[in-house]
Amino acid sequence: MYKKKLFLFGFISAAVLVVALTSVSFSAYITKENLRQSETAQSLLSEHQKLSSISYRLFKQLTDELIFGRNANQALVRNKQKLIEESLSIIRELEVVQRNDLGPAITQGSVEDTDELEMLIDEIISEFNAIIAMNDSTPLRQQARLQRLLEFTIDNKFREAINAAVSRQSNVVSATNSRIEALNAATVWFSVILCVLVGPFIVFGCIWLFNQLYQPLTLIDSGTQIIASGNYTFRLPENLDQEFHSLVQSLNQLAGKMAEHEKQEEVMRTQLQIEVDQRTSELTEANRQLTLIDARRKQFIADISHELRTPLTVIRGEAQVTLRQNDPAMEDYRAALQTVLDQVVGLSVLVDDLLLLARAEINQLRLLVEDIDVVDVIESQLEQWQRKMPLRTFSLEKGGLQESTLSIAADEQRLRQIVTILLDNATRYSEPDSAIDVLLSATVEAIKIQVKDYGSGISPADLQYIFERFVRFKPRTDGAGLGLSIARALVEAHHGEIRAESEQGQGSVFTVVIPRQRPI
Structure with a gap:
C-alpha cells in the first residue's frame, strides 16, 4: 500500500521535474541562439563603424595627394583600400549570417545597400584618381569637379549611405537585445509560476508521505527499544502496511531467536565453565610436566657435569702422578698417555653427540x-x-x-x-x-x-x-x-x-x- 503511494508521488514529481528541465533546456537553447545573433549584430555594427572611419581617412589621404602631389601618400592609400576591401568582405559574411538567423523582414536592405556602398566608395576613389590625373593648375577652391566630389558625393551622398547602414544595424542590435530581454523576462515569470504551482504540491506531498511513514516507524522504534531492553517476549503488531510487514515479522523472529539464544547462552556459560576447569586442569598438568622436565634438565646438567668432570679428573690425576715421579719408566708414560687417550676419546664422543643434536635442531645435519x-x-x-x-x-x-x-x-x-x-x-x-x-x-x-x-x-x-x-x-x-x-x-x-x-x-x-x- 505504501509502495503505491510512494510510486504515485514519485511519478508526479518526476513528470513535473521533466517539464521543468525541458523548459529550462529550451530556454537555454533559445537564449544561446539570441546571444549568438546579438553578437553577430554587434560585430556587424562595429564593422560598419570601422568602414566609415577607414573610408574618411582614405578620402583625406586622397585629398592630401591633390594638395601635395600625386605620390605623397600612395602607400597609405593602398593600405586603406586593402582595409576597406577586408571590412566589406567581413560585412557581407556577417550580413548573410544575420539574414539567415533573423530573416529578410528584420534585415531588409542590409545586403543590397552594402553593394551600393561599395560602388559609391569605388566611384569616389575613381573620381579622386581622375582629378589627380588631370593635373589642373587651377586653385583647388575654383575646381568645380573637386567641389562637387567633396561637398555632394562625400559630405552628402556617402555620409547618408554610411549613416543609414549604421543606423539600420543599430536598430537590428536593439531589436535583438529586446528579444533577449523579453525571453529572460518570460523565463523568470515561467520559473515563478512553476514554483508557485509545484511548490505547494511538493510541500503537501512530503507532509502526506511523512504522516504515512511516521506512524509505523514510531511504532517500530518503540517496539525495537522494548526488545533491546531485554524483553524478548514482546511482539510488534503485524497489521501495518505491506512494506513494513516483512520488517515487523523479522523483528518478531529476531526477538524469538534472542530468547532462544539467551537460554542457549546459559547452557554455553555452564559448558564454558566446565571447559575452563578442564583447561585449567590441563595447564596444571602441563605445568607439572614442565616442572618435571626442568628437574630432569637440572639432573642432566648434573649428569653431564659429572660425565665431563670424571674424565677430566682422571686426565689431570694421571698427568700429576706421572709428573711427580723422579724417573718414570717408559711403561709409566705409556700407561698415563693411554689413560688420557681413553678419556679424551670418551669426551670426543660426548661432544660429537651434542654437536649432532645441535645441528639437527637448526636443520644443518x-x-x-x-x-x-x-x-x-x-x-x-x-x-x-x-x-x-x-x-x-x-x-x-x-x-x-x-x-x-x-x-x-x-x-x-x-x-x-x-x-x-x-x-x-x-x-x-x-x-x-x-x-x-x-x-x-x-x-x-x-x-x-x-x-x-x-x-x-x-x-x-x-x-x-x-x-x-x-x-x-x-x-x-x-x-x-x-x-x-x-x-x-x-x-x-x-x-x-x-x-x-x-x-x-x-x-x-x-x-x-x-x-x-x-x-x-
Missing part, C-alpha cells in the same frame, strides 16, 4: 645419501654385537621379504648408527643373557625396523619422555642419555619416524620407519 642394502647393514651390526656379547642371542626376522637384498636411499653410516643405538639401548635395559630380536619388513614406500628386548620395560609415565635428551631411567647406567635423542634426530633427517612401545615386565619394542626414496 648433512647426510651422504646413496643406495644401500638394509639387510646387509643390519646383519653386519648383529654379527658385531653377537661377537661382543656371546651370552645373548641376536636374531633377524625378515617379515614377508622374498628378496635377499633390500635397497633404500639413505646415509649408510647414519643408518648403522641408528641400529647401533637401538641395540645398545636394548642390551642396557635387559638381562645379560636375554635375547634381542630384530624384525625387518618393507612396503613399496618405506622400510620398517623393529628392535625388541625382553627387559623390565618402561612405565607409561616415562615412555613419553623416552626420546628426550639426557633421560636415563637407571641412574647407574653408563652413557649420558643422548642415544635415543640422536636416533630420533637421524631418523627425522631421513624424513622417517621412530616410536617406542613397552609393557612393564614384558620388554620394549622400538620401531623405525624410513622412506625407501628420499623426498625431493
